Structures are given as C-alpha cells and as structure tokens.
Amino acid sequence: MGTLKAGFARIDITPPIGVGLVGYYRLRESVGILDPLLATAVAVSDGESTAVMMSLDLIGIDQVTVNRIRYGVAEKCGIPHEAVFVACTYTHLAHGVATSYIRPDDAEKQRHVDMLIEKAIGVAKMAISDLKDAEMYVNAAETPVDISFIRRFRMKDGSCATNPGWLNPNIDHALGEPDKRVALTYFKREGAPEIAIINFQVHPDMVSGCLMSADYPHFVRSTYEKVIPDSLCMYINGAQGDTNHINVKTPEHMLRKGYAMAQHAGRTIAGTAIALYAMAEKIEGCPVKGMEINIEVPFNKAETPEELAEAKHIKMLYDENRTVEIPIPEGHGAMSRTTAIAGACRAVSLENEPDLKTLRVTGIRVGEFALVGFPGEPFTEIGRQVKASSDYKMTYIACCANGYEGYYPSASAMEEGGYEAAASRYKKGTAEKLIETGKQILKEMKD
Numbered sequence: 001m002g003t004l005k006a007g008f009a010r011i012d013i014t015p016p017i018g019v020g021l022v023g024y025y026r027l028r029e030s031v032g033i034l035d036p037l038l039a040t041a042v043a044v045s046d047g048e049s050t051a052v053m054m055s056l057d058l059i060g061i062d063q064v065t066v067n068r069i070r071y072g073v074a075e076k077c078g079i080p081h082e083a084v085f086v087a088c089t090y091t092h093l094a095h096g097v098a099t100s101y102i103r104p105d106d107a108e109k110q111r112h113v114d115m116l117i118e119k120a121i122g123v124a125k126m127a128i129s130d131l132k133d134a135e136m137y138v139n140a141a142e143t144p145v146d147i148s149f150i151r152r153f154r155m156k157d158g159s160c161a162t163n164p165g166w167l168n169p170n171i172d173h174a175l176g177e178p179d180k181r182v183a184l185t186y187f188k189r190e191g192a193p194e195i196a197i198i199n200f201q202v203h204p205d206m207v208s209g210c211l212m213s214a215d216y217p218h219f220v221r222s223t224y225e226k227v228i229p230d231s232l233c234m235y236i237n238g239a240q241g242d243t244n245h246i247n248v249k250t251p252e253h254m255l256r257k258g259y260a261m262a263q264h265a266g267r268t269i270a271g272t273a274i275a276l277y278a279m280a281e282k283i284e285g286c287p288v289k290g291m292e293i294n295i296e297v298p299f300n301k302a303e304t305p306e307e308l309a310e311a312k313h314i315k316m317l318y319d320e321n322r323t324v325e326i327p328i329p330e331g332h333g334a335m336s337r338t339t340a341i342a343g344a345c346r347a348v349s350l351e352n353e354p355d356l357k358t359l360r361v362t363g364i365r366v367g368e369f370a371l372v373g374f375p376g377e378p379f380t381e382i383g384r385q386v387k388a389s390s391d392y393k394m395t396y397i398a399c400c401a402n403g404y405e406g407y408y409p410s411a412s413a414m415e416e417g418g419y420e421a422a423a424s425r426y427k428k429g430t431a432e433k434l435i436e437t438g439k440q441i442l443k444e445m446k447d
Helices: 063-077 107-129 216-227 258-277 305-319 335-349 380-389 411-416 419-423 430-446
Strands: 005-012 038-045 050-056 084-088 132-142 152-155 160-162 171-174 181-189 194-200 231-237 281-283 288-298 356-366 369-373 394-398
Touching: 005 107, 005 194, 005 231, 038 107, 038 231, 050 063, 050 107, 050 231, 050 288, 050 356, 063 084, 063 107, 063 356, 084 231, 084 369, 132 258, 152 411, 160 335, 160 419, 181 258, 181 394, 194 216, 194 258, 194 394, 216 231, 216 258, 231 394, 288 430, 305 335, 335 419, 356 430, 369 430, 380 394, 380 430, 411 419, 411 430
Parallel strands: 050 084, 194 231, 369 394
Antiparallel strands: 005 038, 005 132, 038 050, 132 181, 132 281, 152 160, 152 171, 181 194, 288 356, 356 369
C-alpha cells in the first residue's frame, strides 16, 4: 500500500430531445435543455486497490442495468465490481434507466441505454487514467438557511399526508426533522485541479416542466467550481426519501419556485461547502476498499383479494385518464390522489412477483472516509442512524446507489401512511434492515 491517488472525469450524458422524463405519474417528453445532464467520476487508489465513485444526473438505474456499468468497469479497468460505486442524483428532469421502462421491441430506447452505459464505463476509465498523488481533507456543517423540509405531515384529523399543500390549514405538524448537514471532502493534488465531493440530502424536484435539467446539483457543482480556484466538483445526494424544498409555512413574499429555487438551494449547499473549505481537516486516505452486501426483504403485496381488486380498479381509472374519479380525503391536497395511484400501481405490479426481493447495500472506504449507498430512496432517519454509528472521520450516505428499487420508509412511517408508504414495494421493517446492513458495511470495511 502506497500513497493515496485521486483522479477526476466528467462527460455529458444528455439524451436526445424527446426522451421520456420519469418522476411523476404522468407522461412527459423532454422538449429542450435547461442545463446538461452529466456523469462525474472520482477514482481513488492506495497503490494496491482502486475504486471509482460515480454520480450521474439521472432519476435512477435499476440493479439489473447498473450491473452492466459496474461489471463493465471491472472488466475494462481491472478492478473488482464491488469497488465501482454508481449513484444517481435523482433529478426529476431526466430519464430513468430500468428494464421495466424498455419494451423488448423498443430498439431506439435500448440504443440510448447502451450508449449511456458505454459513456459511464468510459468516464470511469478516464478518472482512473487521471490518478495523481493526493491529500484528503474533510469538514461538515449545517446550512445557514433552511432548504430541506420533511414533506410528510400529521393532519388535524389524525391522518398522514405527503405534500398537503402550502399554508394548508389542516396541517398539524411535520413527521420528523430534516438532516441539514452539508459534508465536504476534497483532494489536493500537486500540479492538477483539486477534486471536491459534496454530500447533502433533498429531493431534486425543484424545477418542473419538460426541459431537461440536473436541478439544484447543477448549481452545487458550478458554484463551487467558480469560487474555489482550479477545482472540480462531484455531488452525491443523500437520504432524501421524505424531504423536499417546500416550507409549507413560508409567507408568500418569500416563496421561491422553479429554476430560481434550484439556484438558491444549489448555491446554499455550495456556499456552505465553500465556507467549510479553509477549516477542513486532513485525514488518512489509505486503504481503499469496496464492499457490497445483499439482503432479502419481503415484497409489500396486497394483503387480501379485496385490496387487490380495489387496486386494479384505481389503476384502471389511472390508465384511462379518469383520475378525477378516484376519491381522496378532503383537505389533504392533490398529492393524496397520487398516493392512491401509487399504492394501486404498487399492488398490481407485485401481484405475480415472488415473495422476496434482493436488495444491494454498498460501500466504499478511502482511509478515514466512508460512503454507504442504498438502492433507492432511504428516509432521512436511515441516513442519520448510519452516520451516527460511524467511527470514520467522514461518512457519506448516497441514495439511488448501485440500483433504484423504490422508497424505504421507516417502520413508523409505514404505519402512519402517506405517499411513500403507499408506494413502497417492501414491507415494514425493510428500512431498519437497511440501517443494520449499512452499519455492518462500515464495520467490516474497517475490520
């Protein structure tokens, strides 16, 4: 084992205009580009072992498809597939890459997926080719202004609702507290640009419409690189499954929406990281390791024939564009109809699936830095508990990492209900199993 080395690469992965955008329960086709979608890779090596961390501006890649990237990098770069970490930023103005989105006869979409995979493998190779001697520094602090909010609420009638609407008088209180921590890790390299990796946690769903965009991660990267001389930046989104940017109590004159909100959030995250830069602590960067642990969890299928029949009826109304006929609780906002649709689609899609699903939890260690990834959208509490258990100098959590397989609400959230609980493909207790597996990965990478 020798000196820590780090390398960086970035390429444009923006698809052709017209590609379908994923993230809502309605069809959207892109009509233009606000900012490019990027694939960023940071490679690290201790002289014996090499790992690559990647961040892609996509809503997600399922476990089956992302294996093509991980094993492709392993084959072409001579490193273990466990040392290839692929996370998506989860922007809602990008496409999703999953076998379920592609019909076998859709040759054009398959060509696009094939091209994306080749680009991802290529950017990993470029980052490894850029490896240079490096020193690693870390620091963390909370944002000075609030840009992340829990989006699940206890309503005054005792029920739970997700995104019940701005200034909704039926809201009683939020069901949890957001994680406001911004974490900065950067690599100083002699004779080469510095490399920064920034970690925060909030839904990139601030910009609506049909123009492709990386959302606020675009402004995290661009703002940091403008202020810190000769720097390159990668953004990794954390445990954001139950958060978004909407403060339901904000006075109207303070509301920020759309691209302006994405700018505000990205600049706030980057500004916090910039403030952390000068006071960052130098830490050990060796050894470099990668790890994955597979776990089996039970699918959240319909419990009774009656429940399944009701789900099929709601999905029929959805498929026939008759969603106004779906009954919703009064005063809960339009999201409650989406909640009903999500629960119905989940139950129908799982009808003929096996009882168990294999999920992949992954980790990368770079000396006293650790990165733990979950294949989907973990709730804030998952990230918070895994980080709290860590004895590394710096620990990151990544959502949509090495797979996208859905939401992971906590056991209490599954009991309370709301959109995420209705949409979750896995039974209560899955989040807690992910927490324990994340802790196990941190321990075993160090042992």
